[in-house]
Amino acid sequence: MSTNPFADYHVVYAVMLIALAAVPAGDVLGLGRLWAxxxxxRDHGWLR
Incomplete structure (x- = not known):
């Protein structure tokens, strides 16, 4: 276990989750364009 707060796994995972939520990963790596x-x-905007 690391005692460095900047290299703590929880911080690293939190930053990765925020980054994935902020970028349109579904359009780049998944089926986002097909889904849209x-x-x-198209008829129900809340599904986007």
């Missing part, structure tokens, strides 16, 4: 083109998703 579905008619039901």
């Amino acid at each position: 083109r579905l008619p039901v998703v």
Whole structure:
């Protein structure tokens, strides 16, 4: 275990989760573009 607060695993994982939530990872690495083109998703904006 590390005693350095900047290298603590919890901090590293928290930063990674925030970064993934902030960028459109679904458009780049997943099915985000395909999902956005579905008619039901276009009709209901809360599904985006």
